[in-house]
Amino acid sequence: MTRILSQPFISMGRGATLLAAGIGRWGMLTAETVRALRHVDVWLRLLVPQMARVGVDSVPIALFIALFTGIVLSLQASYTFTGAIPLYFVGVLVGKTMMLELGPVLTGLALSGRVGANIAAELGTMRVTEQIDALETLAYPPVAYLVVPRVLASIIMFPIVTALAIAVGIAAGWITAIQLLDMSTAEFVNGLTLFFLPFDVTYALIKATSFGFMVATIGCFFGFHTRGGAEGVGHSTTRAVVVSSMVILVLDAFWAVTLL
C-alpha cells in the first residue's frame, strides 16, 4: 500500500533529477558555445551557409502558417465583434495578435520542428558515426565548428523569418478584411495603428531571438549527446522537437510576465 502511494513520488523525484541533470549539461554546452566564439577562424565561414539553410528550411512553412492565421484572425475578429464593436477593431486584433503572440510563437514552433529537428538529426548522426571525434582529431573544436554557426544562424534568422511571417499574416488579414468583410483599407489601417506601439516590434523580435537561441541550443544539445546508432538519432530528434516546443511556450509566458 505504501509502495503504491510512494511510487509516483519516487518516479517524479527521479524525473526531476534527470531534468536537473539535463538542464545542467545543456548549460555547460551553452557556456562552452559562448567560450567557443573566440575561434572566429573556425566558425565564421560556416555562418552564412547555415543562415541560408535556416532560411530555406523555414521561410515556406512559416509564411504558410502566417497566411492562414491572418485570414482566420480577421474572420474570427469580425465574427466576435458583430455589431457591438466598430469593425475597425478587426485591424487592432489582427495586428496586435500577429505581432505579440502568433507571429513569434507559431513561427517558433514551426521552426523547432524544422530547424531544431534538422540540427539534432545531423549532429546526432555525426556523433554516432564518430564524425565529431574525427573533428577533434583534426584539431577542430567541435563546438566552435558545429554549434556556434548553428546557434548564431538561428539567432539571426528567427527574427527575420518572424518579421516576414508577421508581415504576411497582417497582409492576409487585411486582404480578407477588404474582400470578405466589407471593410475599407482605411478602416483596417486605422485599427492597425490605433494601439500600435513601437515596443510591440521589439517585443516580437526579443521573443523570436530567444526562441532561435533555445531551438538551436536544444537541437545541438540532443544531437551532441546522442548514443546508440540510428535509433538513438531518432530519439534525439524527437526529444529536441518536443523539448524545444515546450520551452518556447514557457518562455513565451515568461516574456509576457516580465516585459508586458
Added chain:
Amino acid sequence: MSIVIRDLHKAFDGKVVLDGFEVEARDGETLVILGGSGSGKSVTLKHVVGLLTPDKGQVEVDGEVVSDLRREELFVLRRKVGYVFQFAALFDSMSLADNVAMGLRRQSDMDRKEIEERVEECLRLVDLDGFGPRAPSELSGGQRKRAGIARAIATRPQYLLYDEPTTGLDPVTRAMIDQLILRMSSELGVTGIVITHDIDSAFRVADRFAMLHEGRCRFQGTPEEIRETDDPVVRGFIEGRPELLENAS
C-alpha cells in the same frame, strides 16, 4: 617521440573494459595491438588522442600526459597525430577532397594550390585518384576506409593510429595499405599503432606486437617472440584456434 600507455583503466557504466593495460610504442616503430572483438582496442586508441579520459592510469605522447593537457595543448598535440577511424568517420556533408583537406586547412599554412596537390597525392597513395569530387555516400566500404587513411596521413603527422586499416579490403588493396603503413614509418619516421585482426598484414607491418586480453596486456614482444610464444591465449588468437583460448583462462 613515443607513446607510452601506463596502467590504463576504463569502465563504461560499471562494465570494465581496460583493467591496467600497459604498452609502449617506441620512437619510429610500428606497434601492432591484437585482441578479440570488444576487448577494448578502439577504446585504448581513443585515449591516446584524448577522445576518452582514463578512469585511472595515463597515456603519454611525446612525453606529455594526454589527460593532463589543457584543451588548447591537446589540440597542439592532436596536430602531430593522425587517426584512422575503424569505420572511416568521413564527413558526409563534404566531398572526399574536402575531407582530406580538412586537417591541412586547419593545421598548415599551405595555400590553396599546395593543399590541392597534397590532397591529390594522398588520394593517389590510397588508390583513389580521381575520387576527390565524390561524396562519401557514393563510396564502397573499402573506399571509405582508404579515404579515411588519406585524411589521416595528409598532414604528415609524426604519429599515426590505425584502427583496423585493412578490415574489409580485398587482398591486393590490403597489401597496398600495408606498404603504405611501412612507407610512412620508413620515409617519414612515423611512430605508429596498428590495430588489426588480420594476422598476415600484422606480420607485414609490425616491429612489435602487443596483445590486449581481458583489459590487460597479455603479451608484448617482437614478431619472432610472438611466433614462438607458448601462451595459449596468444597462440589461440593468431592461429585462430578458440579451443586454446577456452582451456587457458
